Amino acid sequence: MGMTEYVIADDTDIQPRDGTIKLHGPAAFEGMSKAGRLAAEILDALAPLAVPGAVTADLDAVVRDMTLAAGAVPATLGYRGYTHSCCISINHVVCHGIPSERTLKDGDIVNIDVTPLLDGWHGDSSRMYLVGDVPLKAKRLVDVTYECLMIGIEQARPGARLGDIGAAIQAHAERQRYGVVRDFCGHGIGRLFHDSPEVIHAARAGTGPELRPGMIFTIEPMINLGKPGVKILDDGWTAVTRDRSLSAQFEHTVGITEDGCEIFTLSPAGRHHPPYA
Numbered sequence: 618m619g620m621t622e623y624v625i626a627d628d629t630d631i632q633p634r635d636g637t638i639k640l641h642g643p644a645a646f647e648g649m650s651k652a653g654r655l656a657a658e659i660l661d662a663l664a665p666l667a668v669p670g671a672v673t674a675d676l677d678a679v680v681r682d683m684t685l686a687a688g689a690v691p692a693t694l695g696y697r698g699y700t701h702s703c704c705i706s707i708n709h710v711v712c713h714g715i716p717s718e719r720t721l722k723d724g725d726i727v728n729i730d731v732t733p734l735l736d737g738w739h740g741d742s743s744r745m746y747l748v749g750d751v752p753l754k755a756k757r758l759v760d761v762t763y764e765c766l767m768i769g770i771e772q773a774r775p776g777a778r779l780g781d782i783g784a785a786i787q788a789h790a791e792r793q794r795y796g797v798v799r800d801f802c803g804h805g806i807g808r809l810f811h812d813s814p815e816v817i818h819a820a821r822a823g824t825g826p827e828l829r830p831g832m833i834f835t836i837e838p839m840i841n842l843g844k845p846g847v848k849i850l851d852d853g854w855t856a857v858t859r860d861r862s863l864s865a866q867f868e869h870t871v872g873i874t875e876d877g878c879e880i881f882t883l884s885p886a887g888r889h890h891p892p893y894a
Contacts, residue, residue: 621638621814621826621827622636622637622638623637623638623639623640623829624637624638624639624640625639625640625642625831626639626640626641626642626645626807626831628641628642628644628645628648628807628808629644630808631737631808631809632808632809634809634811634812634813635813636813637813638805638813638814638826638829638832639805639807639812639813639831639832639833640829640830640831640832641807641831641832641833641872642831645738645807645831645833645872646833646872646879648735648736648737648738649738649739649740649806649807649833649870649872649881650879650881651735651736651738651740652689652733652734652735652736652738652739652740652881653740653741653742653870653880653881653882653883654740654881654882654885655684655687655689655733655735655740656731656732656733656740656741656742656870656882657740657742657882657883657884657885658683658687658885659679659680659683659684659731659733660729660731660742660743660744660884660888661884661885661886661888662679662683663676663679663680663729663744663746664746664888664891664893665893666679667721667727667729667746667748668721668748668749669720669721669722669723669748669749670720670721671720671721671748672718672719672720673705673707673714673716673717673718673719673720673721674716674717674718676703676705676716676729677701677702677703677705677716678702680702680703680729680731681694681702684702684731684733687733687735688735688736689733689734689735689736690733690734691703691731691732691733691734692732692733692734692739692741692810693732696810699854701715701716702716702731703716703729703730703731704716704728704729704730704743704854705727705728705729705730706727706728706729706730706855706864706866707719707721707725707726707727708725708726708727708863708864709857709858709861709862709863709864710728710855710856710857710864711798711800711801711839711841711847711856711857711858711864711866712728712730712801712839712856712866713854713855713856714728714854714855715852715854715855721748722748722749723748723749723750724748724749724750724751724752724755725748725749725751726745726746726747726748726751726755726758726759726863726865727745727746727748728743728744728745728746728865728866728867729743729744729746730742730743730866730868731743732810734810737808738807738808739806739807739808739809739810739870740870740881740882741806741810741835741868741870741882742868742869742870742882743837743866743867743868744867744868744888744890744891745759745762745763745865745866745867745890745891746891746893747759747891747892754842754863755842755863757793758795758840758842758863758864758865759865759890759891760890761789761790761793761795761840761865762790762838762839762840762865762866762867763867763889763890764789765786765789765790765818765838765840765867766786766836766837766838766867766868766869768785768786768789769782769783769785769786769818769836769838770782770836770869770871770878770880771785772784772785773828773836773871773873773877773878774828774873774876774877774878775828775829775830775873775874775875775876775877776827776828777827777828778822778823778824778825778826778827778828779814779816779817779820779824779825779826779827779828780817780820780821780822780823780824780825781820781822781823781825782816782818782820782836783816783817783818783819783820783821783825784820784821784822785822786818786819786836786838787818787819787820790838790840795840795841795842796840796841796842796843796844796845796846796862797818797819797838797839797840797841797845798818798838798839798840798841798845798847798864799817799818799819799845800847800856801837801839801847801856802815802816802817802818802837803815803816803817803818803834803835803836803837803868804816804834804835805832805833805834806833806834806835806870807833814826814832814834816834816835816836816837818836818837818838818839819845828873829873830873830874830875831872831873832872832873833870833871833872833873833881834870834871835868835869835870835871836868836869836871837866837867837868837869838866838867839864839865839866840864840865840866841858841860841862841863841864842862842863842864843858843860843861843862843863844858844859844860844862846858846859846860847859867890868882869881869882869883870882
């Protein structure tokens, strides 16, 4: 395995994805903070709307309208041919669920994933929503998935290894006998939507690149009630659990600081996980 290469990012311009890990300066942290806050505000606004009978295409329209009104654009719109402003993943859909005329039903659990691109910076975040009266085992999965995210973020500090994040997430999920999805991972982000490094959510502690101040990436564990296996549907986007078990996900974008990390996508309204007041 080759040595990890770190480069000081030119935060005024888009640099290609070339396998290097970019170390960003204060301008990037300021830009990411604004983009991340917008992402969080959009997810906050969706909380009272994710109710039985809500049409997922209508929720997508809210995301689009709020993003554009803030002077940003949805990064997913037109990304590799994707034609929507967010991803909406219901029940056994792991990620990349496509908004449609489908309505939310009582008892559904739903992930909504948004990435506004504001002044050249990507604010990437997703949150779970409980629709109506949700069964206890589904609520528990959502709670543990949020705990996995925050336990992973606790590991995000200078001198730690990237594998420490995945190891902490995996240990917490597997204690509950849940499956940690391997097919998708977190990623470096900034002026690019997806950049190095890949942030694996099931890993060995002490492995992977060293975390250094200036690194910016997402942590976005996908946790299944059953086995970790995933398959992609014929639409080329929607990922579902192979065993049809429920899946949950939360995502934050973080930046490594001198003494820990900054979470760019925290809810200003305190709507960190459901049920949302």
